[in-house]
Structures are given as structure tokens and as C-alpha cells.
Amino acid sequence: MAGGTSTPRTRVRRLPKRGGYDRAAIDPILDEALIAHLGFTVDGQPFVIPTLHARVGDVVYVHGSAASRTLKHLAQGFPACLTVTLVDGVVLARSIFNHSMNYRSVVLLGQAEPVTEQQEKLEALVAFSEKILPGRWDEVREPTAKELKATSILRLPITEASAKVRTGPPGDDEPDYTIPVWAGVIPLALVQGTPVPDPKLTFDLPAPRWDRLPKRVK
């Protein structure tokens, strides 16, 4: 699984068989995850904030208000860490010790760069929109110049990243297989419920169809 994005800082040390540095392992996880957790350090204190992200080719975009202290800080080029995690299931073993989770995660290290060029800014916004609901961009009002100005977008190049994945059944200690308890995996997934129309919706329109939602929302 080793590839161009492995460095001593991203190498998966614990249970290295779960690690991957190949873009073929990394990109689908980044794409399927609806949100990311973005880490940065201010005066020695790490902060972790949830944020929408979107990958376009070899970069991951994050965005926020131009007034955001987080984005202003990151835009200065301080080191950042963007992590996404997909929780796939709870792994029930015969011993407490061997209980686990099935998951897919990506850790991406790097320095954020502010996106200043208008065209790239728009492309990033389209990517966020596609992430929220494919096709939405064409149905709603596009951003005004003022709204674009109020939005900061940062770019994180995918140059130093690792994926970590656990799948499959529990691994128990040999003597424990005689313990008469159910063991296996309870799959978990982020799924959509019944759409709730805006009370201010005056048009008789159907809610977006489920199959228009991204693949991750089954």
C-alpha cells in the first residue's frame, strides 16, 4: 500500500497492516466523508473543529466566513491536519479487550493556502455544493460578488497523507471462541431520514430524491 504520500510523520505505526498511503485508498475516503475535522495550533494549544470539505483533484478545500479567526490563522500557512472518519460498524468480540470499530479514516498533513483566484473559488464552491447534494448548484441562486468576498476558501494539497481502515469480523483469542455469546459486526452508516420542508416553502415541490444523495448516504 506504500505510495507517494507516506512520510515518517504519516506512517501508521500501530497495526501497520491497517495503513495505506496510496491515493487509490485515500481519495475515496475523503470523498465519501461528509465532514472533516480540521486541527491547528494556536499558542501551543491544538484546536479541532468540524468543517465541510471537498476534494478536487489533488487538493482538499475547506471554507468559512472571511471573518473566521480559524481561517485567518490557517491562511497564514501554519501546519494543519485534516482528518476524516467513516464509522462503518461496531465489532463485538467474545472478550472486552478484542472489541473494536470498523472504520475508514484519512489523516492529511499540510499547510493551507488561501484561494484568491475567482475561478478556483467558484470551482471549490461547486465542489462543496456537489458534496451536500449533487445537482444542487444548477437549481439555486449562485453567489453574488459580495457573498464570494465574504467567503474564505483554503486549499490543502494532498501530499502527505495516510489512510487507516479496519474491516471484517472480530479477532478473538483462541480459547474465547467457546464463550457462548453473539459475536460479529453491527454495521453503521449515516443515512437520511424523511425530508423536512422549510415552513416558508410556498411551492408544491417534491423533496430531493434519495438517489440524488451522495453514495455515502445509502
Next chain:
Amino acid sequence: MAGGTSTPRTRVRRLPKRGGYDRAAIDPILDEALIAHLGFTVDGQPFVIPTLHARVGDVVYVHGSAASRTLKHLAQGFPACLTVTLVDGVVLARSIFNHSMNYRSVVLLGQAEPVTEQQEKLEALVAFSEKILPGRWDEVREPTAKELKATSILRLPITEASAKVRTGPPGDDEPDYTIPVWAGVIPLALVQGTPVPDPKLTFDLPAPRWDRLPKRVK
């Protein structure tokens, strides 16, 4: 919503109406979240890793292998940040700019303390077990002394924390309400699928019942 856990470092600056510092706001979010993202800094580089967490009273526990470099680092008392995020829905507005997510998140700052006392270690492990599946502890093999030794547990006191919540319909600009597009919220939740028995399961036992799962997994 202001309370004893607010400091200048945790104050919610952007959209402060979404912020809360009261334990009554913070604890249920910590408890409902299945995993946390833990941030720490090594040589100026922030790292964010997904991890199981469990709140017991006024502390949040995280755990891992005693050989984990992350836990060894954190146990030295460096500043940490534990963040949990519940994604509740996608908010579809009439303009791209007003699209949003409904979510509940908690950011907890502090220094991790290693748990060394055997009784507290066991209590933390029971809390992790309850988080994965209530009642599981009593059904499976308890940890051996060797397994306990191989497990590091860290304690983060809930002294500096904030909650951030967005709920409800989109907020659109007045002129946009005439745009004939569906608007509202598509609720999202982590739900369980059909249990997958371990291929090595030789006992004819029912899978854990759905209603035994924590409340967050509806």
C-alpha cells in the same frame, strides 16, 4: 447558555448564538457521539486522530494501546483538544451561500492525565463497553491483568469546553424566497444495518436487539 466551562479560548466567536458552555448542553452531545477526534501537537505539527471516548461524570476517557506513541505523548500533559460532532442534517437553501449543515458539536480543551489506579481503569473500560453496546460487559470475558497492562487510559477533565449547535430550517435572504426550488432539511443519522455474525460463531444465538443499542443509533 454561559456557564463554568467558558474561557476566552473556547468562546464561540462566529455566530455566537450557536454556542453553549453549560454542562447541560455539553454532556448529552459528548454522550451521544460514538467517536471523538483528538487533537495534539508534536514539534509544531497538529495531529487529529479518531478515537472512542466515554464520559463518566466530569471527565472524558480515551484509551489505546500502551505502546501507542499518541497516548504516550498525551500522557506527558501536553495540551489536547477533544472534539465530537453529530451530523444531524443537510440544510438546503434557495441560494448556495445559505446552504448549511445541522449539527451538534463539542470542543473540549485540556491536558490529558494518565489513569493509573486499577479501579478507575476498570470503570473507564466499562464506560467504553457501555458506549459500544449497553450490557455487553456482563456477557463477555473481562480483561485479564495482562490486557489491562497493555491498555493505556487517559482522562480529560471537562473544565474548558463549548458546545455549538445548528438546528432548524434554512435562513434565506428575503428576495430568494420566490425561487421555485425545494428548500428544507434532509435529516441524517448514524443508523445500524443488519448484524453480520462472525463466521466463527458456532452458537445459534440472536444478534443484539436494536433497542439495546445506544439512543443515538435510532
